[in-house]
Each structure stands twice: as structure tokens, then as C-alpha cells.
Amino acid sequence: MLAKRLPAPERRRQIAAAALEILATDGVRGLTARAIAERVGVKDGSLFRHFASKEAIVDAAIDAFEELMGETFPDPAGDPLRALSELFQRRVALARARPELLRLALSDRLTEVAGAEGAARVKAVVERSVTFVREQLTLARRQGRVRDDVPVEILVWTVTGVLRGAAGASHAPSLRKRAARFDPAAAWRALELLLTTRTDGSNDKTH
Amino acid sequence: MLAKRLPAPERRRQIAAAALEILATDGVRGLTARAIAERVGVKDGSLFRHFASKEAIVDAAIDAFEELMGETFPDPAGDPLRALSELFQRRVALARARPELLRLALSDRLTEVAGAEGAARVKAVVERSVTFVREQLTLARRQGRVRDDVPVEILVWTVTGVLRGAAGASHAPSLRKRAARFDPAAAWRALELLLTTRTDGSNDKTH
Amino acid sequence: MLAKRLPAPERRRQIAAAALEILATDGVRGLTARAIAERVGVKDGSLFRHFASKEAIVDAAIDAFEELMGETFPDPAGDPLRALSELFQRRVALARARPELLRLALSDRLTEVAGAEGAARVKAVVERSVTFVREQLTLARRQGRVRDDVPVEILVWTVTGVLRGAAGASHAPSLRKRAARFDPAAAWRALELLLTTRTDGSNDKTH
Amino acid sequence: MLAKRLPAPERRRQIAAAALEILATDGVRGLTARAIAERVGVKDGSLFRHFASKEAIVDAAIDAFEELMGETFPDPAGDPLRALSELFQRRVALARARPELLRLALSDRLTEVAGAEGAARVKAVVERSVTFVREQLTLARRQGRVRDDVPVEILVWTVTGVLRGAAGASHAPSLRKRAARFDPAAAWRALELLLTTRTDGSNDKTH
DNA sequence: AATGAATGAGGATTCATTCAT
DNA sequence: GATGAATGAATCCTCATTCAT
Numbered sequence: 116m117l118a119k120r121l122p123a124p125e126r127r128r129q130i131a132a133a134a135l136e137i138l139a140t141d142g143v144r145g146l147t148a149r150a151i152a153e154r155v156g157v158k159d160g161s162l163f164r165h166f167a168s169k170e171a172i173v174d175a176a177i178d179a180f181e182e183l184m185g186e187t188f189p190d191p192a193g194d195p196l197r198a199l200s201e202l203f204q205r206r207v208a209l210a211r212a213r214p215e216l217l218r219l220a221l222s223d224r225l226t227e228v229a230g231a232e233g234a235a236r237v238k239a240v241v242e243r244s245v246t247f248v249r250e251q252l253t254l255a256r257r258q259g260r261v262r263d264d265v266p267v268e269i270l271v272w273t274v275t276g277v278l279r280g281a282a283g284a285s286h287a288p289s290l291r292k293r294a295a296r297f298d299p300a301a302a303w304r305a306l307e308l309l310l311t312t313r314t315d316g317s318n319d320k321t322h
Numbered sequence: 323m324l325a326k327r328l329p330a331p332e333r334r335r336q337i338a339a340a341a342l343e344i345l346a347t348d349g350v351r352g353l354t355a356r357a358i359a360e361r362v363g364v365k366d367g368s369l370f371r372h373f374a375s376k377e378a379i380v381d382a383a384i385d386a387f388e389e390l391m392g393e394t395f396p397d398p399a400g401d402p403l404r405a406l407s408e409l410f411q412r413r414v415a416l417a418r419a420r421p422e423l424l425r426l427a428l429s430d431r432l433t434e435v436a437g438a439e440g441a442a443r444v445k446a447v448v449e450r451s452v453t454f455v456r457e458q459l460t461l462a463r464r465q466g467r468v469r470d471d472v473p474v475e476i477l478v479w480t481v482t483g484v485l486r487g488a489a490g491a492s493h494a495p496s497l498r499k500r501a502a503r504f505d506p507a508a509a510w511r512a513l514e515l516l517l518t519t520r521t522d523g524s525n526d527k528t529h
Numbered sequence: 530m531l532a533k534r535l536p537a538p539e540r541r542r543q544i545a546a547a548a549l550e551i552l553a554t555d556g557v558r559g560l561t562a563r564a565i566a567e568r569v570g571v572k573d574g575s576l577f578r579h580f581a582s583k584e585a586i587v588d589a590a591i592d593a594f595e596e597l598m599g600e601t602f603p604d605p606a607g608d609p610l611r612a613l614s615e616l617f618q619r620r621v622a623l624a625r626a627r628p629e630l631l632r633l634a635l636s637d638r639l640t641e642v643a644g645a646e647g648a649a650r651v652k653a654v655v656e657r658s659v660t661f662v663r664e665q666l667t668l669a670r671r672q673g674r675v676r677d678d679v680p681v682e683i684l685v686w687t688v689t690g691v692l693r694g695a696a697g698a699s700h701a702p703s704l705r706k707r708a709a710r711f712d713p714a715a716a717w718r719a720l721e722l723l724l725t726t727r728t729d730g731s732n733d734k735t736h
Numbered sequence: 737m738l739a740k741r742l743p744a745p746e747r748r749r750q751i752a753a754a755a756l757e758i759l760a761t762d763g764v765r766g767l768t769a770r771a772i773a774e775r776v777g778v779k780d781g782s783l784f785r786h787f788a789s790k791e792a793i794v795d796a797a798i799d800a801f802e803e804l805m806g807e808t809f810p811d812p813a814g815d816p817l818r819a820l821s822e823l824f825q826r827r828v829a830l831a832r833a834r835p836e837l838l839r840l841a842l843s844d845r846l847t848e849v850a851g852a853e854g855a856a857r858v859k860a861v862v863e864r865s866v867t868f869v870r871e872q873l874t875l876a877r878r879q880g881r882v883r884d885d886v887p888v889e890i891l892v893w894t895v896t897g898v899l900r901g902a903a904g905a906s907h908a909p910s911l912r913k914r915a916a917r918f919d920p921a922a923a924w925r926a927l928e929l930l931l932t933t934r935t936d937g938s939n940d941k942t943h
Numbered sequence: 944a945a946t947g948a949a950t951g952a953g954g955a956t957t958c959a960t961t962c963a964t
Numbered sequence: 965g966a967t968g969a970a971t972g973a974a975t976c977c978t979c980a981t982t983c984a985t
Contacts, residue, residue, distance in 0.1 A: 120948050120984075142434040143350040148976060161949055163977060222430045227349045268491075269484055269512040276483010277476055284475070305476040309516055312471070327965050355959055368966050370960065534963070534969050556848040557764040562955055575970055577956060637843045641763040678933070682905070683898055683926040690897010691890055698889070719890040723930055741944050769980055782945050784981065 118157045127165050129155050131175035138176070139215030143227050146173075170230045177225060177233045183209065183216055184240050188247060195251040196260060196310075200303050202247065203278055207299040210282035217282050248274045252310070261310050270310055277306045325364045334372050336362050338382035345383070346422030350434050353380075377437045384432060384440050390416070390423055391447050395454060402458040403467060403517075407510050409454065410485055414506040417489035424489050455481045459517070468517050477517055484513045532571045541579050543569050545589035552590070553629030557641050560587075584644045591639060591647045597623065597630055598654050602661060609665040610674060610724075614717050616661065617692055621713040624696035631696050662688045666724070675724050684724055691720045739778045748786050750776050752796035759797070760836030764848050767794075791851045798846060798854045804830070804837055805861050809868060816872040817881060817931075821924050823868065824899055828920040831903035838903050869895045873931070882931050891931060898927045 121129070133154040138146045148169060152159040166172045187209055189201035210217040219225050220241065226234045249271045255261040261270065281302045328336070340361040345353045355376060359366040373379045394416055396408035417424040426432050427448065433441045456478045462468040468477065488509045535543070547568040552560045562583060566573040580586045601623055603615035624631040633639050634655065640648045663685045669675040675684065695716045742750070754775040759767045769790060773780040787793045808830055810822035831838040840846050841862065847855045870892045876882040882891065902923045 117949060117983090123948075126948080142430075144434070147974085149974085157948090158950060159975090160951075160977075160979090164948070169976065218430075223349075224430075224434075227351070265512040265515050266508075268487070269509060269516070272484045272487030273480045273516060274483075276481075276486065277479040279483065280475065280479030301473075302476060305472040308472050309476070309480060312469075324966060330965075333965085354957085356957095364965095365967055366958090367960080367962085367968070371965065376959065531962090531970060537968075540969080556844075558848070561953085563953090571969090572971055573954090574956075574958090574972075578969065583955065637763075637845075638848075641765070641845075676933075679926040679929055680922075682901070683923060683930070686898045686901030687894050687930060688897075690895075690900065691893045693897065694889065694893030715887075716890060719886040722886050723890070723894060738945060744944080747944085768978085770978095778944095779946055780980085781947070781982080785944065790980065 118155075118161070123165060126155070126157075127175060128179075130162060130165055130172055131179050134172050134176040135179060135219065136215050138224050138228060139218045143224055146228055170233070173225075173228050174230070174233050177229060177236050180216065180219060180225065181236060181240055183213065184220065184244075188243075191247065191250070195254040195258070196307065199248065199251045199255075199274065200307070202244075203274075203281070203303050203306070204299055206278055207281050207285050207302075211285045221279065221283075245271060245275060255310075262312065273309060274306065277302065277309075325362075325368070330372060333362070333364075334382060335386075337369060337372055337379055338386050341379050341383040342386055342426065343422050345431050345435060346425045350431055353435055377440070380432075380435050381437070381440050384436060384443050387423065387426060387432065388443060388447055390420070391427065391451075395450075398454065398457070402461040402465070403514065406455065406458045406462075406481065407514070409451075409458075410481075410488070410510050410513070411506055413485055414488050414492050414509075418492045428486065428490075452478060452482060462517075480516060481513065484509065484516075532569075532575070537579060540569070540571075541589060542593075544576060544579055544586055545593050548586050548590040549593060549633065550629050552638050552642060553632045557638055560642055584647070587639075587642050588644070588647050591643060591650050594630065594633060594639065595650060595654055597627065598634065598658075602657075605661065605664070609668040609672070610721065613662065613665045613669075613688065614721070616658075616665075617688075617695070617717050617720070618713055620692055621695050621699050621716075625699045635693065635697075659685060659689060669724075687723060688720065691716065691723075739776075739782070744786060747776070747778075748796060749800075751783060751786055751793055752800050755793050755797040756800055756840065757836050759845050759849060760839045764845055767849055791854070794846075794849050795851070795854050798850060798857050801837065801840060801846065802857060802861055804834070805841065805865075809864075812868065812871070816875040816879070817928065820869065820872045820876075820895065821928070823865075823872075824895075824902070824924050824927070825920055827899055828902050828906050828923075832906045842900065842904075866892060866896060876931075883933065894930060895927065898923065898930075 130151060133151050134146060137150050137154060141150065146169075148159040148162055151172065152162050155162075162169075162172065166175065187202060187205040189198045189205070191198060225237045229237060249267060252261055252267050252270050252274070256263055256267065281297070281299060284297050285299065337358060340358050341353060344357050344361060348357065353376075355366040355369055358379065359369050362369075369376075369379065373382065394409060394412040396405045396412070398405060432444045436444060456474060459468055459474050459477050459481070463470055463474065488504070488506060491504050492506065544565060547565050548560060551564050551568060555564065560583075562573040562576055565586065566576050569576075576583075576586065580589065601616060601619040603612045603619070605612060639651045643651060663681060666675055666681050666684050666688070670677055670681065695711075695713060698711050699713065751772060754772050755767060758771050758775060762771065767790075769780040769783055772793065773783050776783075783790075783793065787796065808823060808826040810819045810826070812819060846858045850858060870888060873882055873888050873891050873895070877884055877888065902918075902920060905918050906920065
């Protein structure tokens with residue numbers, strides 16, 4: 116029962132993609148050579164004709180991950196709020212299209228299965244997002260378009276928090292009910308309000 | 323070289339705690355019977371005198387996790403913003419005191435190693451936090467103390483996002499530099515500014 | 530079907546001994562964890578409760594080899610020809626008692642399966658024999674009891690050659706016919722004749 | 737990146753030679769289809785266009801080995817001591833020219849990787865040498881040119897021992913120091929002295 | 944004649960778990 | 965209550981070999 120022969124580069128891509136998906140759905144311990152091979156339709160030993168080791172497979176998976184995440188970064192030149200908005204929309208769209216990626220980005224599964232070098236790369240991808248957000252926020256603030264009564268870092272956490280929530284809401288079946296009519300554009304508008312509107316905080320704390 | 327004999331309930335607690343720590347520091351694949359036993363100072367076979375299976379150990383670990391997280395919930399009666407503030411402070415304090423717990427709460431390692439029932443309990447713990455936040459926010463909004471120009475869910479994500487950031491900043495060595503003078507109280511004040519009702523729309527977006 | 534439980538040190542010895550024998554009889558590729566385990570009467574995985582790796586098993590086997598070979602070295606003090614004679618007798622006796630050891634000493638199987646450190650130890654054992662022979666011969670020569678018309682090294686090779694032959698003859702079934710009445714004592718006497726000082730040159734070459 | 741197409745017989749020779757060298761340098765476990773193919777500059781699958789199996793490759797390697805060793809046998813007619821001398825010189829020369837062959841002849845690697853039939857052939861090659869030596873010695877003894885106070889077999893072992901030593905010394909880098917001015921001709925002269933000079937053994941043992 | 948993708952049968956090793964002592 | 969020796973199933977990986985292209 117031979118598997119269909121496939122050109123090596125394509126097989127490699129398949130294998131890396133399969134690893135990514137399995138990791139997202141079945142977790143660290145589910146990511147076995149056997150499982151990957153099965154999903155691809157070959158025998159486990161055959162994987163090692165294409166990759167030197169499981170770690171190498173994970174590295175390739177991280178390549179794919181890096182690329183997909185990288186594509187969601189908008190042009191950093193231009194209007195910073197627009198840049199943030201675009202990042203937001205694209206990330207939500209990505210979460211909808213490839214929910215596994217989201218899980219991977221939010222969990223540390225990739226870091227767990229990767230070797231030191233791969234783990235560093237995953238971390239870099241995540242940090243790049245945070246840095247991007249921080250930079251755009253700082254820029255926007257200099258333009259007076261983002262509130263300055265709150266430290267940037269807090270705003271960064273706000274953005275990443277809402278992004279995380281929106282991405283989760285956009286695909287998580289269990290959350291679908293609550294966020295049934297979840298609309299990413301509306302979410303962004305709300306987030307923008309948070310970032311830009313200056314509140315006076317006058318009527319809050321009682322203490 | 324026999325390990326000190328310990329009353330069973332105490333050993334159980336030890337084992338569960340050890341599992342929790344190992345899971346946090348070494349990850350899913352680091353959580354082996356051997357590793358747990360070693361940390362407790364016992365031989366691996368002995369674990370199974372106290373627990374029927376590794377899954378049972380994880381279940382007990384989840385008990386501990388549940389309890390520790392549960393303790394951070396403030397009295398839900400009373401001032402909702404105060405309740406949120408307290409949850410915030412306590413969580414940050416917990417993150418500082420027991421950084422592993424934070425990692426566990428933010429990663430899905432526990433869910434990964436738990437059986438179905440355990441996973442559900444972990445999920446419940448996390449959801450309970452979100453629900454708590456949502457409820458307090460809703461209450462506060464009814465009191466007119468939280469802005470209503472933004473859907474509650476967005477505010478929920480804001481709170482959880484900032485909480486996550488603050489908790490991370492409060493312990494992560496790598497982040498310590500940036501958040502060197504990180505002050506949870508200040509973080510909460512900033513968060514509160516974000517949440518509370520604005521009085522005018524003067525500081526509006528430009529486009 | 531559980532194997533008989535044995536105290537660990539004894540099992541270790543068994544395993545090392547089994548490895549030595551398998552290597553001698555079945556060769557490098559025959560030395561599998563499975564083969565060792567089978568011979569000892571346990572399952573292969575169990576080997577690794579006693580040794581960290583196959584290499585560690587081989588190391589222990591080399592320990593045994595070293596010890597057995599070491600025991601054949603006579604007291605180097607005293608009459609050098611007597612020392613050589615004793616080494617000779619003991620080696621032949623060892624070859625008869627434990628033919629596998631001989632094979633191992635003469636082949637390089639042990640070196641092949643050992644790690645770098647183990648290989649060095651095996652080499653040292655072999656070299657120690659040669660050195661011992663050389664030293665005793667040199668001593669004897671100084672006493673005028675060994676011929677000096679021939680370089681010592683040639684005499685060393687003579688001794689090792691005859692030893693090798695005698696040891697082989699003493700056990701190899703195929704050679705038994707020829708050396709049917711093979712007598713180690715007689716072999717040594719003959720060897721001694723070869724080594725000792727000639728008195729005259731009467732029986733010289735003809736050409 | 738196709739390898740140069742070569743006529744089949746030439747490729748076969750290449751492959752057999754490569755196998756021989758790898759076996760000598762890397763040992764039994766180093767002799768993999770991949771290693772052979774690599775050395776030849778071909779992909780591993782291609783080996784099996786030329787040989788039915790790895791065993792067949794080894795058989796061909798043994799052919800080559802047989803031939804090379806066979807070439808060192810001098811004309812058995814004529815002066816027996818001269819014949820021995822020539823064998824000696826040629827073997828030492830071969831050891832110098834092709835050290836791998838020596839290793840193979842002295843180790844039993846070839847026997848290990850060969851099938852039953854091949855192993856028998858290797859054994860025959862070795863035995864042929866011994867037989868040759870024995871025959872020439874017997875002849876020479878009948879002519880009164882070799883000492884008769886020592887059994888022939890002992891002399892055979894002497895010759896093979898010195899040959900082995902000389903061959904080893906002639907190439908082994910580590911031994912080069914000791915045998916720095918190692919001179920095969922001198923070695924043979926010394927050996928001849930051993931074989932021909934009659935000692936009386938009068939002044940040896942003290943016991 | 945050679946490649947390139949695949950396999951199946953192992954090989955070493957890990958690990959949760961059992962149970963006699 | 966704890967140990968210490970064992971297992972069986974699974975894991976990653978290697979290797980000789982096959983065969984369509």
C-alpha cells in the first residue's frame with residue numbers, strides 16, 4: 116500500500132503543515148512522528164527522508180508559522196491607527212481562516228516542542244507583534260491621536276487583549292453564541308474609542 | 323535510602339504540588355512520573371500508592387490550581403469597581419508569588435495533560451474569571467460608572483488583557499527592564515481610566 | 530511472564546557478561562539490546578533500568594574484560610622468563626576457559642562497539658600485554674638470557690605470535706585436529722628455545 | 737545532479753572497492769548502503785541496479801580482497817626460505833600501500849559482514865597464508881635449513897607473528913615512533929635468524 | 944544507468960504502571 | 965508507606981530494499 120509519490124518539496128510542506136495542525140489540535144504529546152505521517156499519508160520512517168529529525172520538522176513548521184503571521188503585518192509607514200486597524204483585521208481574519216494558528220500563537224505549544232533556536236524564533240514572532248503595536252501607538256500618541264493619560268504599555272495590553280479576545284471570539288465555537296453577531300469592524304471601532312477617547316475618570320472610584 | 327515516611331494525605335498534596343510546578347517549568351513532556359517522584363523525594367513506583375494513575379495526579383494538581391485561583395476572587399458583593407480592583411491586585415500578587423501558576427493559567431498545559439473531566443475544570447476556572455469580570459463590569463455600567471460607548475465584551479477583553487500584561491510584567495525577568503518600576507496600583511488606576519465613563523467627546527478622533 | 534527478579538548488581542553483571550558473549554559469538558551487529566535482554570531473560574526495555582545506554586553496557590562489559598585480562602598478568606618482579614612463561618600459561622588457560630574473550634582480544638569488535646573512552650581502554654589492555662612482554666624480554670636480555678642477535682621488537686612479535694597461535698589452537702575446534710596433542714607447556718618450552726641465547730653459530734644458513 | 741554514467745562492470749568494481757575501504761575504516765556498522773553510494777558518488781538506490789543485495793556487494797568486495805591478497809603469494813617452487821622472504825616483503829609492502837587491507841585481514845570485519853559463503857572464502861584466504869608458511873617451513877626443514885628443535889607449528893606462529901607485527905609497524909602511525917627506522921629487510925633477516933639459528937638453550941631457566 | 948520517493952522491519956530508548964518484597 | 969525490578973507499548977530514527985519515472 117504505497118502512498119502516492121509526491122515531489123519532495125511538496126511533501127516537506129505537507130509535513131510541516133501537518134505538524135502545525137496536529138500540534139494545534141492534539142497538543143504537544145499528540146505530535147508524534149506517527150501522527151504526522153498518518154495525516155500526510157505516509158509511513159513514519161518516510162518522514163525522515165524529508166527531515167533529519169522531528170525537531171527539523173518543527174523548525175519547518177515554525178517557518179510556515181512565521182510566514183503566515185508575518186503576512187498579517189501591514190505597512191508600518193503611514194497612518195499609525197490605520198496600521199493598527201489593519202493588523203487587527205488581518206489577525207482576526209487569520210484566526211477565522213486558520214484557527215489552529217491562533218491557538219498556537221496563544222499557547223506555548225510551539226515553544227515547547229521546538230529546540231532552543233526554534234523557540235527563540237517563535238518568541239520573536241510574538242514579540243514582533245507587541246513591538247509593532249507599541250510603536251504604532253507611540254507614533255499615534257505623538258500625533259496627539261491617542262490618549263496620553265495612560266501609559267503606553269497599558270494601551271499595548273489593551274490592544275493585544277482585545278485582539279486576543281476578538282480572534283478567539285471569531286472562531287471559538289463555544290464563544291460563538293455570546294459573540295454571535297461578532298463583527299471585527301465593530302470591535303476595532305470600539306477599541307479605537309478606548310484608545311482615543313479621553314475620559315476624565317471624574318466619577319469613578321468611591322474611595 | 324528510604325524516603326521519610328509521610329502520612330498519605332500530606333504526600334498526596336506534595337505530589338500534586340510537584341506536578342503543578344514541573345508542568346509549569348518543564349512543560350507537558352517534562353511531567354513524567356520520574357520527575358514528579360524525584361522532586362518529592364520518592365521513587366516513581368511509589369507515586370502509584372497514592373494515586374491510581376498519572377491522570378489522577380493531574381486531577382489533584384488541578385484541585386490545587388483551582389483552589390489557589392479561587393482564593394483570588396474577592397467578595398462579589400459590594401462595589402463592582404472595587405471588586406475588579408481587588409481581583410486585579412490579587413492576581414498580580416499571585417503572579418509575583420507563584421509565577422508558575424500564572425504560566426499555567428495562561429498556557430494550556432494543564433488542559434493538555436488533564437483528562438476530559440480535568441480539562442473541563444481548568445476551563446471553568448478560566449471562564450469563571452472572565453465571567454466575574456464581565457459581571458462586575460456590567461454591574462458598574464448599570465451604575466453609570468463604566469463607559470457605555472463600548473460593548474462590555476470589549477471591556478472584558480481590556481481588563482483581561484491588562485491583567486495578563488501586568489501579571490506577566492510583574493514577574494517575567496525579561497520584561498522587568500521595561501516595566502522596571504512596574505507598579506500594580508498604577509496599572510490599575512490606568513486601567514480604571516480606560517474603563518470609566520468619559521464626560522465629553524472633546525478628544526475625538528481626527529479622521 | 531515476568532523474569533525472575535534479581536538484585537540489581539547481579540543483573541548488571543549478567544548483562545555485561547551477556548554483551549561480551551554475544552559480541553564474541555554474533556559480532557557487532559548481533560549485539561542488540563534485544564539479544565542481550567533475551568540472553569539474560571528480561572525484556573529489552575528493562576536493560577535501561579540498569580544501564581543508561583547501550584554504550585554504558587559495553588563499558589561495563591569492557592570492565593569485565595579488563596579485569597579478566599588483568600588477572601592473567603603475573604607478578605612482574607622476579608625472574609623475567611618465568612614471568613613470561615606464566616603470562617603465556619595463563620593466557621592459554623584463559624583462552625581455553627573463556628574462548629570468547631580470546632576472540633574479543635584478537636578482533637576489534639570491542640573497539641568497534643565501544644565509545645571513544647571505552648575503545649581507548651580496550652586498546653590499553655592490549656598494549657599493556659605487549660609492553661609487559663617487551664619489558665620482561667628486555668630485562669632477560671640484560672641478564673644475558675635472551676639472544677641479542679635479534680631486535681627485541683622481533684622477539685616481542687614472536688612471543689605474541691606464538692601466544693596468539695597457542696591460544697587459538699587451544700580452543701579452536703577446527704584447529705584441534707592439527708594441534709590434537711597440543712600442549713601449552715611444550716609450546717612454551719619451544720618458544721623459550723627460540724628466545725634464549727645461542728651458544729654457537731654452527732647451524733648457520735647455507736646461502 | 738546525476739552521477740556520471742559508468743559502464744556497469746566499472747561501477748561494480750568501484751562499489752566493491754568502496755565497500756572494502758569503508759569496512760576497513762568505519763567498521764561493520766559504518767558499512768551502509770548510503771555510505772557506499774556516497775563514496776562512489778551515486779544514490780543508494782542505484783547500488784541495487786548493480787548488485788542484488790548488500791551481501792552481494794560484500795561478496796564482490798571479498799573477490800577484490802582475495803585477489804589482492806593472492807597477488808602477494810610468491811612462486812611456491814624454488815627455494816623455500818626465499819619464498820617466505822618474498823611473501824614477507826610483499827605483505828609488508830601491501831600493508832604500507834593499502835593499510836585498510838591489513839586491517840581487514842587482521843580483524844574479522846569481513847567475516848562479520850559476509851554471508852556464510854563469503855565468510856568461508858575469507859577464512860580460506862587467511863588459512864592459505866598459514867598453510868603456505870607451514871609448507872615452506874616444512875620444506876626448508878627437510879633441507880636442514882630450519883631448526884628442528886622446535887615444532888613447525890611454533891615456527892609458523894613465529895613467522896605470522898612477526899609478519900603481523902612488521903605489517904602493523906610499517907603503517908600504524910602510532911607505532912611509527914618506536915619502529916621509526918623500521919626496515920622490512922632487517923626484520924626479515926632477524927626472523928630468518930630465529931628460524932635457522934639453533935640455540936642450545938643451555939643457559940636459560942633458573943629452576 | 945540513475946534517481947527519488949517510498950516502505951517494513953528493526954534498533955535504542957522512554958515511560959506509565961505493576962507487584963513481590 | 966516505600967522500594968526496586970520488571971513490563972509493554974510507544975517513540976524517534978535507521979537501513980536495506982523496491983520500483984515508478
